Amino acid sequence: MARKQRRGGSPMNRRKFLRTGLLGGLAVVAGPKLIRAGGSLRGAAADTLFQLEELTVADFQAGLKSGKLTARRVAEMYLKRIEEVDRHGPALNSVIEVNPEALAIADALDRERKQGRVRGPLHGVPVLIKDNVATADRMETTAGSLALVGARPAQDAFVAQRLREAGAVLLGKTNLSEWANFRSTHSTSGWSGRGGQTRNPYALDRNPCGSSSGSGAAVSANLCLVAVGTETDGSIVCPSGTCGIVGIKPSIGLVSRAGIIPIAHTQDTAGPMARTVADAAALLTALAGFDPHDPVTRDGGALARTDYTKFLDPAGLRGARVGVARKFAGFNDEVDKLLADAIDLMKREGATIVDPADMPTHGKLDAPEFEVLLFEFKADINKYLAALAPGDHPRTLKDLIDFNDKNKGREMPFFGQEIFTKAQAKGPLTDPAYLKALHSCRTLSRAQGIDAVMTKNNLDAIIAPTGGPAWTTDLLNGDHFTGGSSTPAAVAGYPNIQVPAGYVYGLPVGISFYGRAFTEAKLIRLAYAYEQATKHRRPPRLLPAADLSGRA
Numbered sequence: 001m002a003r004k005q006r007r008g009g010s011p012m013n014r015r016k017f018l019r020t021g022l023l024g025g026l027a028v029v030a031g032p033k034l035i036r037a038g039g040s041l042r043g044a045a046a047d048t049l050f051q052l053e054e055l056t057v058a059d060f061q062a063g064l065k066s067g068k069l070t071a072r073r074v075a076e077m078y079l080k081r082i083e084e085v086d087r088h089g090p091a092l093n094s095v096i097e098v099n100p101e102a103l104a105i106a107d108a109l110d111r112e113r114k115q116g117r118v119r120g121p122l123h124g125v126p127v128l129i130k131d132n133v134a135t136a137d138r139m140e141t142t143a144g145s146l147a148l149v150g151a152r153p154a155q156d157a158f159v160a161q162r163l164r165e166a167g168a169v170l171l172g173k174t175n176l177s178e179w180a181n182f183r184s185t186h187s188t189s190g191w192s193g194r195g196g197q198t199r200n201p202y203a204l205d206r207n208p209c210g211s212s213s214g215s216g217a218a219v220s221a222n223l224c225l226v227a228v229g230t231e232t233d234g235s236i237v238c239p240s241g242t243c244g245i246v247g248i249k250p251s252i253g254l255v256s257r258a259g260i261i262p263i264a265h266t267q268d269t270a271g272p273m274a275r276t277v278a279d280a281a282a283l284l285t286a287l288a289g290f291d292p293h294d295p296v297t298r299d300g301g302a303l304a305r306t307d308y309t310k311f312l313d314p315a316g317l318r319g320a321r322v323g324v325a326r327k328f329a330g331f332n333d334e335v336d337k338l339l340a341d342a343i344d345l346m347k348r349e350g351a352t353i354v355d356p357a358d359m360p361t362h363g364k365l366d367a368p369e370f371e372v373l374l375f376e377f378k379a380d381i382n383k384y385l386a387a388l389a390p391g392d393h394p395r396t397l398k399d400l401i402d403f404n405d406k407n408k409g410r411e412m413p414f415f416g417q418e419i420f421t422k423a424q425a426k427g428p429l430t431d432p433a434y435l436k437a438l439h440s441c442r443t444l445s446r447a448q449g450i451d452a453v454m455t456k457n458n459l460d461a462i463i464a465p466t467g468g469p470a471w472t473t474d475l476l477n478g479d480h481f482t483g484g485s486s487t488p489a490a491v492a493g494y495p496n497i498q499v500p501a502g503y504v505y506g507l508p509v510g511i512s513f514y515g516r517a518f519t520e521a522k523l524i525r526l527a528y529a530y531e532q533a534t535k536h537r538r539p540p541r542l543l544p545a546a547d548l549s550g551r552a
Contacts, residue, residue: 052077053222053539057121057279064113064124066466071106071113071124074225075169078126078292079103082223090204092544094217095193096131098172100138102418106169121309123167123280126422128218128227128547131173131195132180132261133157133270139170143261144178144192146410147403151393157259158291159270166286171224174214180235181211182263182377184415186478189213189239193411197473200242201540203547207469207471207479215273216243220540224507226283232263234467234486236271237498237512241280241466244500244508244537246280246527247273249486251517252493255284255297256291262384264376265296266438267369267490275537277499277528281308284520300518311521316529317331318350322513323357323457325464331483332468335509338502339465342511344531348464361444361452365491366442371437376421385454397424414475445492454516461526466498469507489514497527499538506547508536 063069093326132143134153175195185194190198199212200206201221215237228238240247272283291299325400404411464485471480485534489496501511
């Protein structure tokens with residue numbers, strides 16, 4: 001679920017092209033047109049518009065309503081793009097498998113529309129979901145591990161169920177950091193034994209961050225309309241930042257965890273990943289809901305029918321009080337410049353900036369958090385595995401460790417499983433060491449952390465750099481994180497929204513908005529206003545390496 005280890009034309013021109021061309025019926029003629037040379041896709045191919053490039057949920061629904069589009073046609077176009085861009089060409093490797101039932105689902109939804117039934121804004125929308133979200137269909141649910149190939153969940157995860165009910169087309173599943181980056185302290189984000197290495201669409205030699213790496217890369221590269229990721233600490237917001245998209249890590253209790261391969265129940269959540277705040281808000285509306293199989297969702301049950309798209313206010317920064325978590329900056333001069341630009345823009349848009357607005361407990365969460373995750377992973381993964389349908393697959397964490405040892409060549413060619421072994425050594429959730437660490441996490445992140453600084457400064461939200469530009473992928477030495485701000489909101493179980501904030505040598509950098517529990521509506525208003533005032537999102541060019549000739 002995700003824990004952190006420590007040029008083409010302008011977007012406006014592209015959107016205008018889509019509305020006047022695609023929706024006008026001029027472009028709905030064939031699949032994506034790609035320039036090939038020597039059997040591979042060159043960087044120049046990214047300048048040839050995929051016909052659905054930067055398509056939004058609203059554009060899609062307008063196309064369906066007018067009859068210019070159908071759910072099946074759009075699903076076919078995305079599937080063809082996955083084949084040409086993800087499997088071949090630049091080979092992003094972000095989609096671990098496509099759904100063999102996707103086109104049948106799309107056909108059924110098209111029939112519903114012809115009969116006058118439209119389920120909502122996601123009716124017919126092609127969605128990719130991360131390969132730790134269970135589906136009781138013909139797709140696998142493996143967390144990227146060969147150990148779970150063939151293991152069948154008894155039913156859909158609640159998140160998958162909500163998507164089906166909303167009329168989404170489950171297009172396929174995305175690759176991820178194996179076991180959501182909770183197997184080794186030396187892991188490489190975006191690598192899994194089953195799926196291999198996902199690549200960053202802005203520079204193919206760069207890392208997409210993890211663990212929702214496949215979801216981030218796929219959305220950014222226009223392989224789907226929206227996607228679902230999961231996070232325990234950083235794995236929605238970090239890949240969203242490095243892949244230049246929007247990510248929402250919801251409050252714990254807003255979105256059910258049932259049926260999602262776990263790390264830790266106090267921090268795990270699924271959430272939207274999209275190219276715009278509006279699309280992320282529409283997806284969050286579908287995902288949120290009370291689930292009797294996940295008691296924590298009682299806390300967010302009253303919000304289950306909230307339409308988060310109602311909070312998309314371009315003037316949303318006016319009158320807001322925004323604090324700057326200054327201690328999360330300073331790790332990269334170029335990132336600091338983008339943060340300064342963001343602050344200046346927010347002031348111009350009418351926000352009051354409080355700088356600094358740092359938590360009194362900054363830097364004190366790492367040790368207790370890791371202790372909690374180790375205890376909870378052992379308990380939660382054992383529970384998940386035991387609930388799988390009978391079959392020849394691991395039933396306990398100990399079984400997983402044994403499987404990896406027996407299959408080192410395929411499962412551990414680059415890094416080991418020391419986190420697994422540390423978790424296996426932990427006791428039950430009644431252990432005093434666990435209870436002490438959990439109390440420390442909650443106190444330091446909430447009452448003495450986010451709540452304290454927000455109350456002191458009367459803040460609506462806190463901002464910080466999401467992280468740095470993508471590092472080069474290094475399977476031998478693992479990840480090279482330079483900075484990040486995801487931990488406070490992750491440990492507290494509070495919401496966090498990442499929005500593109502600019503580029504460093506063509507590599508995306510993002511800014512995070514976080515705040516108190518269940519303040520998604522307020523954060524969406526602020527994030528949308530920032531997005532609309534900046535329009536930083538630019539589609540990736542699928543370059544083989546970062547262009548270091550300039551900083552833009």
